Amino acid sequence: MGSGQVTDSSAPFDFQGKHVTVAGLGVSGVPAAKVLHGLGARVTVVNDGDDERARTQAAELETLGVTVRLGDGATLPEGTELIVTAPGWKPDKPLFTAAHEAGVPVWGDVELAWRLRGRDGRKAAPWLAVTGTNGKTTTVRMLASILKAAGLRTAAVGNIGVSLLDAVTGDEEYDVLAVELSSYQLHWAPSLRAHSAAVLNLAPDHLDWHGSMEAYAADKGRIYEGNRVACVYNVADKATEDLVREADVEEGCRAVGFTLGSPAPSQLGVVEGLLVDRAFVEDRQKNAQELAEVSDVDPPAPHNIANALAAAALARSFGVPAAAVRDGLRAFTPDAHRIAHVADVDGVAYVDDSKATNTHAAEASLAAYESIVWIAGGLAKGATFDELVAGAAKRLRGAVLIGADRALIREALARHAPEVPVVDLDRTDTGAMLQAVQEAQRLARPGDTVLLAPACASMDMFTNYNKRGDAFAQAVRELGA
Structure with a gap:
C-alpha cells in the first residue's frame, strides 16, 4: 500500500459556456444534462436508441434548451470540451476513441458528482464507498442504517437510493x-478520493464490458486510490488485499480486514457468535470491542455476516460507536429477492435469491443451506459453472434449469x-417459472430448501431480477393455495 500525500486532481471546473456532451439518456444521463445546463454549460446529449422513451426524455430536455441527438451515439459533436457518460457505455465505443484522439476528457456521473460536491460554499460530505462483485447494495444499506443509528445525517447513494448528483x-x-x-462507475471516476472504502469480493463478472479479469479488478481497485483513513478488504479473498497493496493512499491510511473467523489485529471478525472489532480500538494487539451478535444480522447467512462486518468497518473508520453498529444492524431490513424466505410448503422451505445473477452470488447462496433443490439458469454473460457446481454438489438434492443458457x-x-437429478425446461417464457417450482416441489423432501439462485x-425471460423473483414467489404461493 503506497502512502504519502495524494494529489486531489478534482480541481474546480468552470462549466459556464463550456460545450459538454452527455453520452446516454436514462437514469444518469437526464439528471446530468439538467445539472450541467443549470451550471451554464452548452449541453448536447447523444443516445444510441431512438425509441418512445428516449423521445419523451429528449422532449423534456429540449424544452430547457438542451440539444439531443437520438440514434447517433458514435459521433463526437463538434466543439465538445468534456464528455459525461452513462456508466454502462463501454470504453471501446467510437465516441470515446474520438474523444481520446481529440484530447477531450471523459467523466462518469460519479466523477461529475465528486467534482460538484462542496460547490457554493456548502460542506462537502465525506464518502464511505463500497464496491465488489456481490453484496454492494446490502452492505451500503447496512452502513447507512448504522450511520443513522449514530445520529448522523446520511443517505445510501450511487447505484441505489438517492442519486449521487441529487x-x-x-x-x-x-x-x-x-x-x-x-x-463501470469507477472506470469513469479518476478523481474519486474516499474517506474510506471497501472491496467486498472479486469474481469474474462483466468481462464482456471490461475485456479481461485484470481490467475488471483494476477498475474495482480504483476505489482505494487516495483513501484517507481505511482500505477495507476481505481476508478470505486475497485479490481484495492485493488491490489494497497496490493502492496509492494518504499518509496514515490503514488496511483493515474483515473475516468470518477470529480477527487478528487490524481486523473485524466473529468470536463465539459475536461480531468484534480489533481494528478501531486502543491497543489492538490485546483488546477487542464487541459490536453486535451474529443474530443481529438479517439473515445470518455467512456472506451476509461478511457484508455486516464490512459495513461495520467503514462505520468504525468514521468514528461510529459500537452501540450504533448493533442498533443499525438490528434496524436493517434486507431488500427483496436477496435470500428471502417466501414460504414453507409441506416441510420444504422456498427461498428467493433472484438477485444471485452471477456464479459468485449463487455460490454464497448455495453455501447457506444443507439440502437444496436448485432452480437456476438465464443469461450466463460469459460465465462458466464448473467451479460453482463442484463446490455445491454435495448439497444438491436436485436441479431445475430454465433460461437461454x-x-x-x-x-x-x-x-x-x-x-443429481436434473429437470431441463426447454422454454424461456415467463410462465416457465410456475413449472420450475412445480418440478422442484416434486424433487424436494421435507427439510429441503428449494432455492432460486439462478447464477x-x-x-x-424477465424484465429484471425483481420480476423473476416475483414470479417465483407467486408460483410458490400457488403451491400452497
Missing part, C-alpha cells in the same frame, strides 16, 4: 454518504454432480 447538489446537507459504486449449467452438473441474468 445528494451533492440538492438542498439537504449530509454529514457523510454511504456510496455504492460499480466497476441452461445447457451450460446442465453440462457442468453432468461433469461434477452426475448423480445468471434474467433478461432472456
